[in-house]
Amino acid sequence: MEATLPGPGPQWRPSAVVFDCDGVLMDTERAWKDVQARVAGTFGVEIPERTAIELMGLSATDVAEHIAARAQDTAGRDGRSAPGFETVYRSLVDTEADVVGSVLEPLPGAVETVKAVARHVPVAVASNSTSTILDRKMHAVGLADTLRTWVSAEDVPRGKPAPDIYREAVRRLGVAPEDALAVEDSPAGTTAAVAAGLWVLGAPHGHDEPLASHYLVGSLADPAVAELLRGWDMPL
Known part of the structure; x- marks a missing residue:
């Protein structure tokens, strides 16, 4: 698969990154x-x-x-x-x-990627999980102290594929949507992020469903992730 949407251009660099949880950070799907x-x-x-x-x-x-x-x-x-x-x-x-x-175990490359990005820009998680489950997940994988915030489906009027979760995440991070990158693995998630105005890195982790994304990697363990981060001055 290839990215389906044109990217922002070679000079663009994210001012914040918002990660999906299930299927991106954890194998809970x-x-x-x-x-x-x-x-x-x-x-x-x-x-x-x-x-x-x-x-x-x-x-x-x-x-x-x-x-x-x-x-x-x-x-x-x-x-x-x-x-x-x-x-x-x-x-x-x-x-x-x-x-x-x-089954609260992180996927390969997930924790390392989040922590590498968080050294340079604010990071959040946006998930359709309930707030109680999402809290458990973030603490279980050791990211609670790394993230600036996390947004659950209970924090907004509508869950993904509506854009509400991503709009709330960038609001909390204090950045404009067009300055933020979303990392997603599902059609519902990429639809939500695009509708909210974020640029999207698709990381399908084995799914073969088409994703509306501006960048595409196999998963956060894909060597292409390190290449992207180096280009954004965020080395692993």
């Missing part, structure tokens, strides 16, 4: 996918692989709305009562705390 399937099954809903891909990177609110709607459809056909949104959402959050909480 497979666990989140398992959480979705487990909760959906509890309410008689199946999530096909194509739908699972579409749900990747979405917030618990959006996933709960999807499962609740499908459960309503199924219950209507079977004559059963269907769970409401709040019931599904609480089940997702509680199950996520159990499942994701057991």
